[in-house]
Amino acid sequence: MKRHSNTAWFLLLPALAIMSFVAIVPLVTVLNFSFFDIFSLEKISWVGTTWYEEIITSDRFHASFLRSLLFSALVLGIQIPLGIWLALLLTQAGRWSIVLLMTVAGPLVVPWNMIPIMWLNLIDTKTGIAGQLLAAAGIGFDYKFTAVHTWILLLAMDTWHWLGLVVILAYAGLSAIPAPYYQAAAIDGASRMAIFRHIELPKIGGALSIVVLLRFVDSFMIYTEAFAINAGGPSGATTFLSIDRGEEIKGFSYGSAAARSMVYCLIVTAVVWAFVKITAHQRQAGDEKAA
Amino acid sequence: MMHLQRKIRAGTLLRGMVFVALAIFTALPFAQTVLLSFLSTIPRDGMA
Numbered sequence: 001m002k003r004h005s006n007t008a009w010f011l012l013l014p015a016l017a018i019m020s021f022v023a024i025v026p027l028v029t030v031l032n033f034s035f036f037d038i039f040s041l042e043k044i045s046w047v048g049t050t051w052y053e054e055i056i057t058s059d060r061f062h063a064s065f066l067r068s069l070l071f072s073a074l075v076l077g078i079q080i081p082l083g084i085w086l087a088l089l090l091t092q093a094g095r096w097s098i099v100l101l102m103t104v105a106g107p108l109v110v111p112w113n114m115i116p117i118m119w120l121n122l123i124d125t126k127t128g129i130a131g132q133l134l135a136a137a138g139i140g141f142d143y144k145f146t147a148v149h150t151w152i153l154l155l156a157m158d159t160w161h162w163l164g165l166v167v168i169l170a171y172a173g174l175s176a177i178p179a180p181y182y183q184a185a186a187i188d189g190a191s192r193m194a195i196f197r198h199i200e201l202p203k204i205g206g207a208l209s210i211v212v213l214l215r216f217v218d219s220f221m222i223y224t225e226a227f228a229i230n231a232g233g234p235s236g237a238t239t240f241l242s243i244d245r246g247e248e249i250k251g252f253s254y255g256s257a258a259a260r261s262m263v264y265c266l267i268v269t270a271v272v273w274a275f276v277k278i279t280a281h282q283r284q285a286g287d288e289k290a291a
Numbered sequence: 292m293m294h295l296q297r298k299i300r301a302g303t304l305l306r307g308m309v310f311v312a313l314a315i316f317t318a319l320p321f322a323q324t325v326l327l328s329f330l331s332t333i334p335r336d337g338m339a
């Protein structure tokens with residue numbers, strides 16, 4: 001019988017050491033803070049689970065949570081189908097596909113804090129190209145006081161920033177489908193929709209699941225863009241979870257902010273865990289079907 | 292045959308229009324930033 005050696009586990013030590021510094025230590029520190037009332041590091045008092053009880057019964061927190069969920073749902077609902085559709089079109093674009101892929105990849109390298117500045121300049125009615133076009137068309141775009149306009153602006157900005165990721169990964173998945181699949185579908189007289197449903201979608205499923213997960217987590221933690229655009233306004237219409245927590249930090253209520261961070265972390269972890277379980281289950285079901 | 296050719300041409304035209312729209316949507320904020328670099332003052336109104 002072959003003996004197993006556990007020495008390979010030692011190879012994990014460097015990664016574990018780094019992970020403990022960048023993830024575990026800060027997480028435990030924040031967890032510790034969440035049980036205290038902290039105005040400054042000199043004035044700390046134990047409050048137990050008070051902050052958590054307050055969060056559970058807080059209407060403000062519930063509203064922020066629902067807003068974050070709605071924003072993520074809209075982001076996924078817009079960017080995933082649009083990205084797949086564009087990737088499908090790009091597969092027929094010939095040599096132009098590379099140029100267009102490079103174009104959509106451009107916004108991916110723009111830092112978060114630059115995005116709202118660029119878009120506020122763009123929709124400025126005096127000097128912005130889009131702002132002047134909208135004004136000429138008689139459309140009053142008031143992102144400061146009209147909640148729907150603020151949401152449209154945030155969704156446009158986020159789509160501009162991240163659509164390239166969906167397009168590139170979907171395009172990569174589509175490019176890897178061998179030609180015989182399409183030839184077999186053509187012989188069978190399959191419709192365009194049937195080809196997409198039974199060949200393309202299953203083949204790009206792996207890449208898409210990663211995109212969906214990344215886009216969910218990223219859109220759920222939106223802060224910089226929403227804060228720079230309207231600081232959660234108008235009248236709290238864009239106060240997402242991260243902005244809600246930011247308000248606590250600005251008010252020097254670090255204990256409450258830490259508790260909100262922990263709840264926030266739990267929500268994201270639960271969603272990621274559910275997502276991993278579902279995709280693993282689907283993959284297993286697919287493998288069994290193929291066998 | 293003529294019908295098929297017209298269909299293919301319409302599809303190509305539609306695809307081209309989508310690509311132009313995508314390129315404009317992606318490039319416009321960059322173009323605006325470049326444009327602002329030629330202005331004497333940066334508009335403060337509306338800036339966060």
